[in-house]
Amino acid sequence: MTTVEPSTAPAQRDRLLRRTLRDPVAVVCLAVLGLVIAGSLAAPLLTSHDPARSVLADTLAPMSGSHPLGGDGVGRDVLARLLYGGRTSLVGGTIAVLVAFAVGAPLGLVSGFYRGWFDAVAGWIVNIIMAVPAIIVMLVVMAAVSQDLNVAMIVLGVIMAPMVFRLIRASVLAVREELYVDAARVAGLGDARIMRRHILPVVIAPSVIQATQVFALAIGIQAGLAFLGLGKASQPSWGAMLNDAFTNVYNEPMLLVWPGLAMGLTILSSSLLGNAVRDALGVAEPVVAKRRRHRAKAAGAPVADLPADRLLTVSGLCVAYGEKTVVDGVDLIVARGEVLGLVGESGSGKSQTAFSVLGLLPDQAEVTADQLSFDGKDLLGLDLADLNALRGRGIGYIPQEPMSNLDPCFRIGFQLAEPMRKHLRLSRTEARTKALELLARVGIADPERVFRSYPHQISGGMAQRVLIAGAVSCDPRLLIADEPTTALDVTVQAEVLDLMRSLQRERGMGMILVTHDFGVVADICDRVAVMQRGRIVEAAPAARIFAGPAHEYTRMLLDSTLEGGPARGPLVTPAEPVKEVTS
Numbered sequence: 001m002t003t004v005e006p007s008t009a010p011a012q013r014d015r016l017l018r019r020t021l022r023d024p025v026a027v028v029c030l031a032v033l034g035l036v037i038a039g040s041l042a043a044p045l046l047t048s049h050d051p052a053r054s055v056l057a058d059t060l061a062p063m064s065g066s067h068p069l070g071g072d073g074v075g076r077d078v079l080a081r082l083l084y085g086g087r088t089s090l091v092g093g094t095i096a097v098l099v100a101f102a103v104g105a106p107l108g109l110v111s112g113f114y115r116g117w118f119d120a121v122a123g124w125i126v127n128i129i130m131a132v133p134a135i136i137v138m139l140v141v142m143a144a145v146s147q148d149l150n151v152a153m154i155v156l157g158v159i160m161a162p163m164v165f166r167l168i169r170a171s172v173l174a175v176r177e178e179l180y181v182d183a184a185r186v187a188g189l190g191d192a193r194i195m196r197r198h199i200l201p202v203v204i205a206p207s208v209i210q211a212t213q214v215f216a217l218a219i220g221i222q223a224g225l226a227f228l229g230l231g232k233a234s235q236p237s238w239g240a241m242l243n244d245a246f247t248n249v250y251n252e253p254m255l256l257v258w259p260g261l262a263m264g265l266t267i268l269s270s271s272l273l274g275n276a277v278r279d280a281l282g283v284a285e286p287v288v289a290k291r292r293r294h295r296a297k298a299a300g301a302p303v304a305d306l307p308a309d310r311l312l313t314v315s316g317l318c319v320a321y322g323e324k325t326v327v328d329g330v331d332l333i334v335a336r337g338e339v340l341g342l343v344g345e346s347g348s349g350k351s352q353t354a355f356s357v358l359g360l361l362p363d364q365a366e367v368t369a370d371q372l373s374f375d376g377k378d379l380l381g382l383d384l385a386d387l388n389a390l391r392g393r394g395i396g397y398i399p400q401e402p403m404s405n406l407d408p409c410f411r412i413g414f415q416l417a418e419p420m421r422k423h424l425r426l427s428r429t430e431a432r433t434k435a436l437e438l439l440a441r442v443g444i445a446d447p448e449r450v451f452r453s454y455p456h457q458i459s460g461g462m463a464q465r466v467l468i469a470g471a472v473s474c475d476p477r478l479l480i481a482d483e484p485t486t487a488l489d490v491t492v493q494a495e496v497l498d499l500m501r502s503l504q505r506e507r508g509m510g511m512i513l514v515t516h517d518f519g520v521v522a523d524i525c526d527r528v529a530v531m532q533r534g535r536i537v538e539a540a541p542a543a544r545i546f547a548g549p550a551h552e553y554t555r556m557l558l559d560s561t562l563e564g565g566p567a568r569g570p571l572v573t574p575a576e577p578v579k580e581v582t583s
């Protein structure tokens with residue numbers, strides 16, 4: 001097995017920066033924020049005026065060489081107040097973010113991870129803080145403790161900590177139930193290690209967006225307080241500038257423009273930058289790209305040498321999570337129009353293999369392969385954009401849980417039409433027509449109604465038909481179906497399998513059917529690869545497997561299916577592969 005060096009934190013940061021900088025919106029936002037930060041840091045160099053000093057003669061002074069943006073209502077230089085006011089806003093926003101995360105993040109992590117009495121007490125305290133009217137508390141603190149706007153920002157940070165707490169707690173709760181976290185526990189990893197490896201990476205992306213929101217909100221609230229006249233007179237701020245500008249709005253309307261513009265641009269840029277960073281974090285690190293880069297250095301078999309009918313070639317595929325190898329040197333081939341059953345007990349690595357082909361594994365997965373090619377294209381050389389174009393168009397995917405794979409917020413029609421508009425460049429009307437045809441094709445009696453429905457308004461069987469329609473909508477050459485019938489009623493299972501088989505024949509698609517059920521294999525598969533503990537132990541035409549399985553593990557799986565008996569425990573056999581005999 002070829003191994004990939006675990007990526008270092010600086011390398012991850014570099015990758016994140018590079019990905020963020022690929023987004024033009026992020027670049028503009030960074031430029032605006034950079035200007036605001038540079039302007040406020042360089043304020044003493046850019047202006048010689050004291051932002052708090054009034055000169056009667058400069059009251060509402062027009063723009064001039066000595067006052068590039070003029071004077072305000074009490075004769076202070078507007079440019080100086082704008083630049084120094086930026087400092088107040090940026091420092092205030094940063095204080096609020098730091099306090100909110102310093103209080104909310106550890107509490108959220110511990111509460112979500114350990115639950116129990118700590119979670120109950122923390123939840124109770126958080127509810128109390130959230131019930132307190134924030135603005136009144138800040139007014140009281142400013143009146144009783146200090147007029148400094150930074151003190152108000154500390155209070156604001158504490159008041160916003162519950163938002164951070166709830167977000168982080170919810171993220172931790174979502175991930176702590178995952179099987180792989182249980183596996184890490186069972187493997188004897190300590191809590192700190194599990195948190196660092198499995199929990200923190202999940203929490204970072206939502207935290208980034210939350211931090212930018214808290215920052216933007218804090219700047220707005222700070223300006224609001226200053227607008228109300230709070231804060232020290234010696235502390236210039238954009239809010240105080242707005243206050244002065246309103247007093248003189250009829251005489252000098254431009255006074256409103258500068259602080260308004262500075263505030264608007266800063267708040268907008270930090271929010272949009274948060275979205276861009278979140279997107280960059282959310283785009284799965286090119287697990288596949290990792291693998292590709294790795295492979296690019298190695299001499300893989302030239303894709304051009306593959307037989308013309310070969311659709312997918314997987315050779316020497318390995319997937320590891322830290323010390324744990326979950327796919328260990330898997331070789332698979334799928335010919336055009338062929339249905340390959342990938343069979344094995346739960347946890348044998350079937351889904352991980354399928355997700356490797358789709359490039360859908362999480363960041364933590366270390367993936368390597370001697371070869372991974374699809375339809376004559378070396379998947380190892382594709383960048384993320386090409387891979388995205390390939391998913392849907394080249395490779396379709398049918399998941400196990402139909403309901404959780406449909407977004408409850410959008411109508412079925414929208415969810416079906418959107419990929420077609422993107423991949424096939426169809427107009428809204430064309431995509432609608434095609435979606436309705438597809439719904440009819442997958443056996444939905446009233447396509448119009450289902451098209452207009454939300455996911456909760458249809459049954460599980462219908463939802464799976466919708467997902468099948470979606471998977472074939474962009475005419476993929478390979479369909480990967482991960483236990484597509486497991487979540488369905490027995491009576492619906494056979495219909496869905498029939499549907500998949502007829503669609504596959506009619507469109508000549510290759511298919512990988514991930515299943516643990518030999519009954520399903522018998523129904524639909526041409527060839528079978530049997531997986532045990534991350535390895536293919538036997539691969540052969542389906543008829544040959546049914547006639548006489550060569551590997552003991554295959555025999556055991558087959559027996560348990562045919563007997564219809566209770567599931568047996570895992571069979572401990574040497575995972576020695578039985579080589580495929582090509583027919």
Ligand SMILES: Nc1ncnc2c1ncn2[C@@H]1O[C@H](COP(=O)(O)OP(=O)(O)OP(=O)(O)O)[C@@H](O)[C@H]1O
Nearest residue numbers: 179180183321326345346347348349350351352353
């Ligand atoms: N993110 C992860 N981190 C660590 N281990 C993981 C992760 N995801 C999956 N695994 C582990 O990889 C192994 C293979 O999982 P996989 O989902 O491929 O099994 P499967 O054969 O498809 O089983 P099932 O039929 O139950 O889905 C399992 O032991 C699983 O716990």
